[in-house]
Amino acid sequence: MLEIKHVSKKYGRREALTDVSFSLPRGQIVGLFGENGAGKTTLMKSILGLTKFQGEITLDGKPITGANIARLSFATSEHSFFPALNAKEHREFYRAHFPDFIDNRFHALMAFFALPEDRPIGRCSTGQKNQFETVLALSQGADYILMDEPFAGNDVFNREDFYKVLLGLLTERETVLLSTHLLEEVQGFVGRALLLHEGRLIGDVDLSEAEERGEDLMSIVRKAYGYRADRVKEALDALGGDDQDA
Amino acid sequence: MISFDEFVPVAGVPIYLQILRYIQRGAAAGRIQNGDELPSRRVLSAVLGVNPNTVQKAYRLLEDKGLISSHTGAKSCMVLSDETVQAIRQELLEGEVRALVTAMRQTGASKTDALAMMEKLWDECGV
Amino acid sequence: MMKRLEQCVPPGVDGAGELGTIYVLWALTGFNMLGRMIPFFEALQYLREHGGTLFQFWYYFTAPRYIFPVLVLPVMVIVSLLYLGAKIVAHYQSYRTGSRADYTMRRLPDRREYHRRALALPLVGLAGLAIIVAVTFAADVALYFWLAPAEGLPSMFQWPC
Numbered sequence: 001m002l003e004i005k006h007v008s009k010k011y012g013r014r015e016a017l018t019d020v021s022f023s024l025p026r027g028q029i030v031g032l033f034g035e036n037g038a039g040k041t042t043l044m045k046s047i048l049g050l051t052k053f054q055g056e057i058t059l060d061g062k063p064i065t066g067a068n069i070a071r072l073s074f075a076t077s078e079h080s081f082f083p084a085l086n087a088k089e090h091r092e093f094y095r096a097h098f099p100d101f102i103d104n105r106f107h108a109l110m111a112f113f114a115l116p117e118d119r120p121i122g123r124c125s126t127g128q129k130n131q132f133e134t135v136l137a138l139s140q141g142a143d144y145i146l147m148d149e150p151f152a153g154n155d156v157f158n159r160e161d162f163y164k165v166l167l168g169l170l171t172e173r174e175t176v177l178l179s180t181h182l183l184e185e186v187q188g189f190v191g192r193a194l195l196l197h198e199g200r201l202i203g204d205v206d207l208s209e210a211e212e213r214g215e216d217l218m219s220i221v222r223k224a225y226g227y228r229a230d231r232v233k234e235a236l237d238a239l240g241g242d243d244q245d246a
Numbered sequence: 247m248i249s250f251d252e253f254v255p256v257a258g259v260p261i262y263l264q265i266l267r268y269i270q271r272g273a274a275a276g277r278i279q280n281g282d283e284l285p286s287r288r289v290l291s292a293v294l295g296v297n298p299n300t301v302q303k304a305y306r307l308l309e310d311k312g313l314i315s316s317h318t319g320a321k322s323c324m325v326l327s328d329e330t331v332q333a334i335r336q337e338l339l340e341g342e343v344r345a346l347v348t349a350m351r352q353t354g355a356s357k358t359d360a361l362a363m364m365e366k367l368w369d370e371c372g373v
Numbered sequence: 374m375m376k377r378l379e380q381c382v383p384p385g386v387d388g389a390g391e392l393g394t395i396y397v398l399w400a401l402t403g404f405n406m407l408g409r410m411i412p413f414f415e416a417l418q419y420l421r422e423h424g425g426t427l428f429q430f431w432y433y434f435t436a437p438r439y440i441f442p443v444l445v446l447p448v449m450v451i452v453s454l455l456y457l458g459a460k461i462v463a464h465y466q467s468y469r470t471g472s473r474a475d476y477t478m479r480r481l482p483d484r485r486e487y488h489r490r491a492l493a494l495p496l497v498g499l500a501g502l503a504i505i506v507a508v509t510f511a512a513d514v515a516l517y518f519w520l521a522p523a524e525g526l527p528s529m530f531q532w533p534c
Contacts, residue, residue, distance in 0.1 A: 029297055048480050066484045074476060083471035084385025093384060097481050122471045129472075160295060168292030188261060188296040208299050211260045 001025050002047070002072075002144050002175070007055035009042050009199075016042040017053065018199045026143060027172045031186050032179035033221065034196030040179040041076075043196070044146045048074055059144075070098050073142035075133045077152040083122025087115060090136060100141025105169065109135040112165055126153040134162070138169065147178045156185070163189045187217045195224050247283045248272070248324075250293055261296050265304035267338075269313065273326055274335045280326040284314060381493040383467045384474070388494065391460065395498040398453040402502060405449035406442070406509035410516065413439040417520040428521075440513045442506055453502050457495040464491035 002024040009017040017039045024030060034040050046053040049064055059068050074080060081090060087110060095101045110117065113131040116124070121132055134150050151159050159182070167189070170176065180186055187207075195203030203224045210220060221227070253268050255261060272278035284290070287305060291298040305322060308314040313330065316322040350360045375389065382388040416435070420428045438445045468475035468491075478487040 048476070050476055050479055066482045069480055070482045072480070074480065076473065076476065078476070079472035080474060080476035081472055082384040082474050082477075089384075097483065097486070164292050164295045167295065167298065168288065172298075188255075188294075188300065191297040191299045207297070208303060211262075 001060060003056075003058045003061075004043075004047065005056040005058070007043070007046055007053050007057060009039075009046060009051065009053045015199050017046070020055075020196075020199075020201045022194060022201060022204055024144065024175055024177065026175055028192055029170070029176045029190050030178065030192045030194060031183075031190035031217075032177055032194045032196065033181070033183060034179075035181075035225075037198075038196040039199040040196055041148055044074070044076075044148050044177070044179065047146060048072055070100065070141070071143045073137040073140040073145050074148070075137035075146070075150045076148040077130070077150060078148075079129055079133050081121050081129070081133060081136060084120050086120050087117045087132065090121070090132075094136060094140060098140050098142075102139050102141050106135060106139035109138060109165070109169075127155070127158065130154050131158075131162075138166075143174060145174065145176045147176065149180055150178075151180070151182070159185065183217060183221060190217075193217055193220070195221065197225060247285060247321075248278055250285070250290065253294065255294070261294070261300045262304040262307065265290075265294075265301070266307050266311075269308060269324075270334050270338055273313070273324070273331055274338050276331075278324055278326070280324055282324045284322045284324070286321055381490060383464050383478075383490045386464065386467055391494050394456070395494065395501065398449070398456060398498065399501050399505060402447075402449040402453055402505050403509075405447045406505060407512075409439060409447060410509070410513060413513065414516060414520070417517065421520055436517070440510070440517055442510055442513075450502065450506060453498065457498045457502075460495045460498075461492060464495070 004023070005021050007017055007020045008015065020039070020043060032040050032043070042051065045051040047057055047064070049069065057064060059071060062068060064072070082093070085093070091101075091103075091106060095103070113128070113135065115128055115132055115135070121129060124132065130150055130153055134147065137145050137147060137150075151162070154162075163186070166176070178186065178190065191207055193203065193205045193207060194201060195205070203220065205217075205220055207217060210216070248269075250268070253265075255264060269278060269284075284305070285293065287298055287301045291301045294301070305314065305316065309316055309322075313325060313334075314322045315325050347360075355363075378388040378392065382391065413436075416431065420431055442450070465475075468478055468487075475487070478490075481487065
């Protein structure tokens with residue numbers, strides 16, 4: 001169980017995260033949603049120890065240290081691979097540092113994405129880079145896979161295929177925390193939605209339960225963020241009084 | 247193994263209910279027979295691109311309705327008898343007709359006009 | 374050997390090339406340090422014959438350059454320090470160029486890997502440099518003690534008044 005307890009983070013005077021608390025058990029696929037600057041990336045970096053924060057983050061009750069950090073993996077749109085190394089060399093590096101590296105999953109995903117084995121990753125296309133980034137995160141052997149907008153730059157067919165492969169790959173013991181703004185797309189894919197707004201957690205929704213109440217992700221999000229459907233009409237009204245078709 | 251190639255998700259209806267309907271329609275049409283195997287939860291969730299919990303819910307619903315039998319470790323299979331299939335046809339028919347009647351009443355048509363229209367079109371639509 | 378070298382630099386950095394450059398810098402520093410002993414030696418010889426106040430005067434103004442290299446570092450030592458400093462910066466930068474590989478390095482179970490790879494070669498270069506400077510410094514001092522005339526020795530600890 002990954003527990004985030006009262007986590008806050010300030011950049012100067014700006015509060016990037018304010019008192020965020022939630023738990024991630026094993027085996028969940030969780031969507032992390034929020035506008036730009038809501039704190040999604042800061043939250044993930046805090047979990048991974050890539051940035052300092054106030055509050056506590058524990059994995060099965062223990063703080064995250066060298067002893068257990070291999071249980072967390074990371075895929076980011078900023079890319080965290082080594083551009084000068086090719087896929088084979090990455091595999092060697094990962095196998096050397098992450099004892100639970102899943103070799104056959106690595107090969108299966110490389111084949112699925114048809115990624116070249118011998119080309120330095122830095123010289124691949126953006127789409128291929130995104131794909132390789134996720135291949136590494138999924139093959140590390142982690143229990144909690146954190147993905148920060150991993151599909152920036154991939155086309156929709158690519159992404160849909162990827163969700164399906166992911167669902168086929170993941171075991172019941174693996175948890176994915178996926179931050180994305182592609183709400184409609186991942187609606188069916190995630191089982192739980194964490195809603196971040198200006199650094200605060202404003203929603204933690206079990207989508208199965210919501211379904212029972214007749215709510216879907218989009219309606220929940222609209223409500224939570226106070227989205228007003230009439231603002232388009234308001235804007236048009238304000239722009240000009242001509243109500244007629246010419 | 248039951249194929250979900252023909253499954254087309256629609257917006258507005260929970261996926262788990264759509265899966266139920268898909269199975270029911272298949273059974274009613276005779277495409278799905280007693281003993282046919284369903285794909286495993288994980289495979290179906292991957293094929294449809296939906297969360298495993300959704301598939302779990304659908305399968306549980308099918309089990310509650312006595313349409314499938316599940317054993318841990320083995321794939322689930324259909325449990326269909328002539329009576330069950332009849333019951334399903336009735337349920338589906340009632341669902342369709344209910345929706346149709348509601349729509350027809352909204353047009354302001356009378357029962358006689360509606361039935362007459364149905365007589366007229368029944369054979370026309372008989373493909 | 375190549376493998377081990379690869380593991381001592383950030384992934385993708387040319388470790389063999391850097392090590393080669395370090396060897397060259399060491400050699401050049403060695404030559405630089407030894408090279409300036411020649412005029413030092415000649416000066417001491419000359420003063421030994423002509424000694425006296427001239428010697429004290431010379432000692433106050435010139436000898437420190439040869440005996441205490443930290444006061445006026447020879448060129449190659451400065452160049453080497455600049456190179457090694459630049460390499461440290463470049464190594465940490467390499468984790469952030471073309472991608473944020475530092476995100477991966479900083480979440481490795483081996484907590485020291487991130488710094489180890491950035492600092493290993495430059496610190497080795499620094500250590501070698503320190504040894505060369507220390508050895509030649511000792512040689513300078515020995516040379517001084519050997520050649521300085523009697524007046525020269527106590528005045529090493531007295532400023533001329």
